[in-house]
Amino acid sequence: xxRKIDIDPPLIxxxxxxxxxxxxxxAVSHRFASLYRDQYGLTRPxxxxxxxxxxxxxxxxxxxxxxSSMHKTKVSRAVLALEQRRWLLRKRDExxxxxxNLVLTPAGRKAYLDLVKxxxxxxxxxxxxxxxxxxxxxxxxxxxxxxxxx
Amino acid sequence: xxRKIDIDPPLIxxxxxxxxxxxxxxAVSHRFASLYRDQYGLTRPxxxxxxxxxxxxxxxxxxxxxxSSMHKTKVSRAVLALEQRRWLLRKRDExxxxxxNLVLTPAGRKAYLDLVKxxxxxxxxxxxxxxxxxxxxxxxxxxxxxxxxx
DNA sequence: CCAATTTAGTTGCAATTGTGACGATCTATT
DNA sequence: AATAGATCGTCACAATTGCAACTAAATTGG
Numbered sequence: 001x002x003r004k005i006d007i008d009p010p011l012i013x014x015x016x017x018x019x020x021x022x023x024x025x026x027a028v029s030h031r032f033a034s035l036y037r038d039q040y041g042l043t044r045p046x047x048x049x050x051x052x053x054x055x056x057x058x059x060x061x062x063x064x065x066x067x068s069s070m071h072k073t074k075v076s077r078a079v080l081a082l083e084q085r086r087w088l089l090r091k092r093d094e095x096x097x098x099x100x101n102l103v104l105t106p107a108g109r110k111a112y113l114d115l116v117k118x119x120x121x122x123x124x125x126x127x128x129x130x131x132x133x134x135x136x137x138x139x140x141x142x143x144x145x146x147x148x149x150x
Numbered sequence: 151x152x153r154k155i156d157i158d159p160p161l162i163x164x165x166x167x168x169x170x171x172x173x174x175x176x177a178v179s180h181r182f183a184s185l186y187r188d189q190y191g192l193t194r195p196x197x198x199x200x201x202x203x204x205x206x207x208x209x210x211x212x213x214x215x216x217x218s219s220m221h222k223t224k225v226s227r228a229v230l231a232l233e234q235r236r237w238l239l240r241k242r243d244e245x246x247x248x249x250x251n252l253v254l255t256p257a258g259r260k261a262y263l264d265l266v267k268x269x270x271x272x273x274x275x276x277x278x279x280x281x282x283x284x285x286x287x288x289x290x291x292x293x294x295x296x297x298x299x300x
Numbered sequence: 301c302c303a304a305t306t307t308a309g310t311t312g313c314a315a316t317t318g319t320g321a322c323g324a325t326c327t328a329t330t
Numbered sequence: 331a332a333t334a335g336a337t338c339g340t341c342a343c344a345a346t347t348g349c350a351a352c353t354a355a356a357t358t359g360g
């Protein structure tokens with residue numbers, strides 16, 4: 001005679017959405033990071049800073065942090081590293097002297113444009129590997145997630 | 151008269167799939183981590199170790215690392231922490247004395263079951279917030295991603 | 301106008317993580 | 331059985347990160 005089993009169902013980690021999401025994101029990030037690390041010796045905070053500055057032009061460190069979800073000390077160190085490579089310049093804001101307006105140098109912009117190509121190629125290959133259905137699903141899923149936390 | 155503009159299109163970070171994926175995963179992970187951190191003082195490696203052991207029963211540190219994508223030193227430290235809480239026991243394998251077979255204690259299993267409930271609740275709320283379409287899309291997208299890197 | 305509060309960015313310190321080397325043990329080859 | 335190579339887990343050390351305190355400058359409110 002069968003009876004009800006009253007153990008809690010254990011958690012299947014491979015089916016747990018936060019875990020799956022995290023693992024997938026880490027795998028993708030890691031593959032992309034190896035490109036800019038191997039080709040340019042950039043760290044992830046440095047890449048994000050470069051990408052944000054390249055996208056928006058002149059910008060402050062705080063704005064970069066807000067926009068790319070990085071702590072201000074991370075941004076501070078990334079800015080220092082990029083400055084030492086001569087990829088960006090700091091300009092004191094004349095009307096608010098606490099602020100530094102950051103701008104890419106020509107060398108910084110050139111590296112940025114190179115990396116934009118690397119990024120676009122990487123994404124294109126990723127989406128192609130996912131196939132049209134997988135790519136569309138992923139984008140829709142991400143969109144739904146983004147609507148939650150902002 | 152219009153003419154072709156020949157600048158590269160800049161990268162829009164908010165539309166770049168690896169970035170979106172990473173940001174979404176971090177937001178979700180962080181929200182979930184705050185639950186087990188606040189309620190049990192667990193770190194992420196500790197939670198993952200507990201969850202893997204709870205799911206599979208007796209297991210070695212190396213197997214935990216392989217299964218949950220953690221470096222072996224991370225696992226080693228998480229195991230030490232869980233051992234000190236008396237949530238797991240190490241048993242030397244008799245046939246291979248390099249190996250430690252790890253098992254949850256009753257206290258460890260109780261904590262695990264509590265956290266399984268927290269995890270299930272968290273996931274249910276997440277999926278509910280995403281709505282049926284968003285949740286399905288996310289799952290399909292993750293499935294497509296998992297088929298790539300394994 | 302001045303004190304209190306807020307903001308931008310940096311720095312020192314502590315915690316977390318990754319790397320490489322290590323001792324111990326097992327396996328494979330001769 | 332003896333040597334060489336692989337594997338398990340740990341440790342010491344270096345690099346990365348986060349937090350809190352700090353300087354300098356702007357803003358707010360009496």
